[in-house]
Amino acid sequence: MTTVHGLIEAREMTFTGYSYALIDDMAKREIRRALLKAVAVPGHQIPFGSREMPIARGWGTGGLQVTLSLLGPGDVVKVIDQGDDAGVNASNLRRLVEQMTGLDTTGATSEASVIQSRHRIPDERLNERQILVLQVPNPEPLRAVERSVAQAALMHAEQDYARMWLALYEDVVRRGEVSRGAGYPVMVNHRYVMTPSPIPRWDVPKLHQADALYLFGAGREKRVYAVPPHTDVVPLAFEDYPFHVEHFDGHACASCGSTSSYLEASPTDDGGLRYRCSDTAYCERVREGKETVQW
Amino acid sequence: MVTATATAAPLLSVQGLTTIHGEAPCAACVALTGPEADRNQCPECGSIVACAGVSFDVWPGEVLGIVGESGSGKSTVLQCLYQDLQPAVGAAYFGGFAEGQRSIWDADRRERRELRTQSIGMVYQNPRQGLNLMVTAGGNIAERLLDANWRRVGDIREKASDYLQRTEVPLPRMDDFPAFFSGGMQQRVQIAKALANSPQLVLLDELTTGLDVSVQAGVLDLVRDIQRDYGLTAVIVSHDLGVIRLLADRTLVMKQGRVVESGLTDQILEDPQHPYTQLLVNCAT
Numbered sequence: 035m036t037t038v039h040g041l042i043e044a045r046e047m048t049f050t051g052y053s054y055a056l057i058d059d060m061a062k063r064e065i066r067r068a069l070l071k072a073v074a075v076p077g078h079q080i081p082f083g084s085r086e087m088p089i090a091r092g093w094g095t096g097g098l099q100v101t102l103s104l105l106g107p108g109d110v111v112k113v114i115d116q117g118d119d120a121g122v123n124a125s126n127l128r129r130l131v132e133q134m135t136g137l138d139t140t141g142a143t144s145e146a147s148v149i150q151s152r153h154r155i156p157d158e159r160l161n162e163r164q165i166l167v168l169q170v171p172n173p174e175p176l177r178a179v180e181r182s183v184a185q186a187a188l189m190h191a192e193q194d195y196a197r198m199w200l201a202l203y204e205d206v207v208r209r210g211e212v213s214r215g216a217g218y219p220v221m222v223n224h225r226y227v228m229t230p231s232p233i234p235r236w237d238v239p240k241l242h243q244a245d246a247l248y249l250f251g252a253g254r255e256k257r258v259y260a261v262p263p264h265t266d267v268v269p270l271a272f273e274d275y276p277f278h279v280e281h282f283d284g285h286a287c288a289s290c291g292s293t294s295s296y297l298e299a300s301p302t303d304d305g306g307l308r309y310r311c312s313d314t315a316y317c318e319r320v321r322e323g324k325e326t327v328q329w
Numbered sequence: 330m331v332t333a334t335a336t337a338a339p340l341l342s343v344q345g346l347t348t349i350h351g352e353a354p355c356a357a358c359v360a361l362t363g364p365e366a367d368r369n370q371c372p373e374c375g376s377i378v379a380c381a382g383v384s385f386d387v388w389p390g391e392v393l394g395i396v397g398e399s400g401s402g403k404s405t406v407l408q409c410l411y412q413d414l415q416p417a418v419g420a421a422y423f424g425g426f427a428e429g430q431r432s433i434w435d436a437d438r439r440e441r442r443e444l445r446t447q448s449i450g451m452v453y454q455n456p457r458q459g460l461n462l463m464v465t466a467g468g469n470i471a472e473r474l475l476d477a478n479w480r481r482v483g484d485i486r487e488k489a490s491d492y493l494q495r496t497e498v499p500l501p502r503m504d505d506f507p508a509f510f511s512g513g514m515q516q517r518v519q520i521a522k523a524l525a526n527s528p529q530l531v532l533l534d535e536l537t538t539g540l541d542v543s544v545q546a547g548v549l550d551l552v553r554d555i556q557r558d559y560g561l562t563a564v565i566v567s568h569d570l571g572v573i574r575l576l577a578d579r580t581l582v583m584k585q586g587r588v589v590e591s592g593l594t595d596q597i598l599e600d601p602q603h604p605y606t607q608l609l610v611n612c613a614t
Contacts, residue, residue: 194442200468206482207465272480274482
């Protein structure tokens with residue numbers, strides 16, 4: 035088993051002036067405690083002392099702090115932004131993690147032990163050895179119906195979600211369906227209403243009874259929360275207007291031909307639409323003819 | 330008219346309700362105020378005694394009226410019953426809560442919410458207080474049903490349209506915002522909201538005040554019809570004796586925070602005993 039010290043020596047790396055993985059030990063301990071609480075009470079938002087990071091708040095500081103507080107020897111890290119490993123933000127975060135931990139990073143979903151993501155859950159099935167860290171802009175699902183943070187906390191405590199349901203009802207009345215696309219509200223463990231961060235509806239069922247651990251970090255709002263493995267996660271929906279995921283009218287990915295992944299449409303020169311996998315790692319794997327474990 | 334002796338126990342039994350507003354009420358507050366002293370502010374400490382020692386029973390199927398001039402404490406009584414205010418002293422045993430064994434003022438937050446959303450309906454004088462004007466008329470009614478775990482939009486809309494029809498709100502306006510409704514129509518939506526999940530007790534606070542006379546008549550007719558059809562149990566507060574005469578089986582007369590007279594409505598209006606009630610009745614005609 036490599037130690038942090040061994041890791042540093044092997045890479046001939048120095049962390050002069052910084053702790054291993056950037057965050058100092060006491061801060062890491064505080065974040066890990068908050069995460070333990072979060073795992074113990076699924077879907078419940080736990081406050082934590084969000085630190086200054088070398089990136090701006092709102093650019094993934096919550097996710098980054100969660101990731102850095104978890105990492106140690108033996109971990110393999112993957113960072114994705116809207117499904118894309120090569121996005122500017124994902125690349126910068128990955129480079130920072132590499133420099134501050136000396137760990138290996140990867141693009142392959144199945145090889146990673148910790149995956150930090152924004153707006154997507156990978157289309158390859160996660161296993162029980164993996165942790166997915168999601169960056170969260172707004173952790174409070176009740177924000178739209180209750181402006182007061184204190185009042186919203188009371189509503190969670192009393193499981194008073196009538197106004198949340200009312201907002202969904204009004205949506206159905208005006209638009210004929212619950213129109214929420216990203217961040218669809220879910221009931222976690224039959225107790226707390228939670229926002230799954232702005233992932234598409236497509237990814238919401240992946241939270242239910244999953245093998246992997248999901249951690250959510252909101253740096254600007256100073257909250258972490260979690261969905262532990264094998265937890266019931268049910269999207270809020272009316273019996274006569276059931277929850278459904280996005281459909282792509284039978285389109286396949288223009289690159290890999292997949293019809294069972296989340297597709298993104300981009301305009302083409304002739305005014306049409308071109309569909310492609312949003313998860314670039316999954317797309318690559320399919321193109322290379324490798325086996326993928328689907329959800 | 331439903332007779333009070335039909336059932337063995339009252340639905341609501343209020344005992345010694347006292348509400349005092351002030352930084353530090355003194356021991357003499359209650360003794361130094363009231364109709365005899367003709368004031369509700371304690372001369373010793375300046376506290377306001379909104380109501381003191383108010384006791385009454387409401388039987389199932391009965392409508393109890395509370396009359397009195399403004400500042401007499403009648404709205405305070407309703408606000409306490411609807412848990413908007415926590416009284417200083419007193420107990421209220423309600424058939425729909427803890428089988429009448431515990432006072433509703435000992436309820437915890439969650440029980441309180443259940444009382445407000447399930448067992449008791451409230452119609453405020455100002456519809457703005459009882460309605461969310463930025464939610465559709467149907468949505469306002471849906472809120473109480475959703476709180477009772479209704480999870481089928483079809484059922485909710487059926488129930489909401491049923492009550493909007495009963496309260497004569499045109500159905501095509503069900504999905505409009507009450508902010509754009511007239512005062513009378515807002516009041517009718519509020520009544521529909523208060524009644525939609527069939528609460529055991531309905532509290533009506535000055536429901537016709539501020540409406541023009543023809544609309545008043547419509548709203549009163551409506552409440553009377555509902556009372557007849559659904560066997561409504563209600564406490565109705567008004568300073569308008571006409572409303573009380575029309576709706577209430579029994580009546581309390583309040584002055585300076587105290588009940589000065591109580592009895593059958595007809596009896597109080599035809600043969601008032603207390604000088605203040607006599608004044609009130611004489612002024613009304």
